[in-house]
Amino acid sequence: MIPNRQGLTVPFAILCIVDLFGVFPIVMLPGPIMKCGWLGIPLAICVFAVQIYTAILLGKCWIIAEEIEPNIIHKNRYPYAAIAELVFGRNVKRIVSVMQDITVFGSTIPNLLIAADNLHTLGMKAPDGIINISFCFWLIIIGLVLCPPIWLGSPKDMKLIGSISVFTVVSVCALTWIIMMQIPNDINYPVAEPSWNTIALAYGVLAFQFDVHPLILTVQMDMKDRRKLPFVLIGAFFITCCLFSITTVIAYLKLGGLVNSNLLDALPESQVLNIDIILVTLQICLSTVVSTTALFQNIEHHLRIPREFTWKRCILRTFVMMLAVLIGEVVPRFDLVMGLIGSLLTGPLMFILPPIFYTKIKSLHYSKIKTSKRVCYRTFPNAKLSLDVGSRRLILASFLVFVGVLATVLSTISNIQDNIINSKLTMSCWMQIFI
Template sequence: MGMFVTILFIAGENAGAGILALPNAFDQAGWWSLPLLAMCAFDAGISGILIGKCWLILEERWSEFRGDCRYPYPAIGKMAYGNWMRGVVTACLQITLFGASTVILLLCSELISQFFQTYFHLPFGLWILIIGLALCPFMWLGSPGEMWLAAAAALATTSVAVVLILIDVVKDYEDLTTSAPVTKPTLTGISLAFGTFIFCFGGTAAFPTFQNDMKDKSKFTMSVIIGFVALLALYLPTAILGYLTYGKDVKDNIISTIPDGIKKSAAILLLSWHLFFAFIIVINGAVQEIENKLNIPNAFGWKRVIVRTLSTIGVIFIGETIPRFGKILNLMGGSSVTMLAYILPPLFYMKLCSMKNESWPERKVSVWEKIYYYKIIIVGVIGGIICSYSAVSDIVKPGAITSPCYIDFNCSNE
């Protein structure tokens, strides 16, 4: 696929669940949110570029990576640090991509439930099952190169939905007579917000899979830059205006905060479609790694259908067990997403550049580059620990987690 399609995948995969949680994250951290969001965006962009350069190094040095590869990120880890690192990367990938897919499924189910609630009522647990089963046949598609229309649709639906949301938010802002009351920032609130910001730019786990399907892989750097600029164009207006308008009254999902009406209904429907397409894109890398482990052919067949159907059932089960998507979002942002999006890319790049062989072109990393890369790693580690601790503390609070939906089908996601 070309650079334009790759941009669609990068922006389409990242936008969605995170954008709806940003106004609430801004309320938790106050105006500290702006430098935190900017830092996460810049660092994640640099890391995305570095993981792309890592793959180019693999192709340059080892001929076995010059064709199609179904496990590019674990392969980078293996060639940098050995088989043990491949195992670490694989574990992080499975946790991140299956976790992100669960978040997407829950949010999609929540939005569909809101859309149809004026017509008829179904328990939230049933919506999770319905949406999950509807996604199952689309899971049988192959690599990103076969699903570029899904990427285009994911970004287009999000962009239109954001415009519709902002129209309502601006109207509410103009009706304000006084400033909206806001939450006083605390260390816990800032930590939880940081987890959300990390998640918003944490799609690096799938980047090597996207790059591997490109015709000219050297153009991946520009794809990342343009993709992240597009993300900021969507994120900043929604986050700032939502925070200024609703303050501490904004919910985990801003859609639940804006007034009812045609625009809200249309935005819900569009975002539901976005999440539907994003689910297919996000989980693809995880199932490709499973198929590679099981030596399943890279072509449509009954083995692929079974593996991907079971994977979908697994995501449905996780969603039915933990129906509050906001709690998962914060925990994931501080744990496996941090590893894949911020810590491992600069670590792998510096390691690969330090390796020497007479037949390899020499690659040097300047002192200033190393300082900045280590800064990304250190901030990622510290932020990840703080976010994980705060998220776990939030999860174990009384009443924070509802009963699983298979115990109570009327389970709550709020």
């Protein structure tokens, strides 16, 4: 493997992942976790551990893939699908490609909804209704504003955007903590008892907000040393989980059961809160720009659009963003979308496919070692293959696949039921137009 001398360093790759997580774990995650009661923290820890482990497996799959088939480096615009094609053929590649694209595309919709809702809320607070713009029009405006930034190439072309975004995440944390610490301690609103629906929604939101798998290989392709991906993942999760944990503890002590899907809705009105909302909106928009690169690169490959900046890239990416805006006009609530996407699509990408791919590609690599003396096993320099190690990996992979299938099916059923019920209670933009 030839190092990418012009690529991302480990610290900046960590910033890219922290930017991908964004402010969602700070303002959107504490509520669903607290509604799970004592099960919330264990659930979060389990999801975090699986996310890190399976993302590392994906990174190792690519390193091994380069040794088995060096020409795979030319498929780095769609690395997840390229691994699927190497180990299981073109049919599986197509399935993975579609799932990945839908996941990334679907994740942009709640981003746009939340940003539009924040700006609408701020506009309503303006004196004498000076900024009286409806939520539906804010959604269109945000989509148009995001078009020029998304015309950039890959994460390595967005270092300035990523840096500003991460600084915004830290600022949002600080402001949110300051606001909550000023709340009197005499508020005693107990947290409701957990139910199956709250646990299923929390799992879906967790999987959605911390699903790095569609983008992690794209970040790895841009790294100077791709073997250091585990350090990037552990560092990024550590930073974000610390911020999330501190926020959740303070929110539990100060607000309790008042926290719903959006933590900011439970905070008292102040100028600091308005600044906080503006920063949240800014970060969501910047994170959307970076997180959609995997989707755009995959589509551009299939349409044979060159890697260089061209008008075709601009038209394609603008069309995709406007399609997300159009769907957002139909969707009634962002938290339901997050839960449904997280349960239905991120489960296979997170739990099921990485262990299967890793187990298969290890077998392919071991077979090539036995048939070719020229192959150098560089992925784990000090590791020795043994039956025991292979058995443990197989057992762990089987367990993850079983849990992934079970969690995906149960949480998807629960979230579909919630979507059906709540869609009848909440009007979308299209419903407001025709009713």
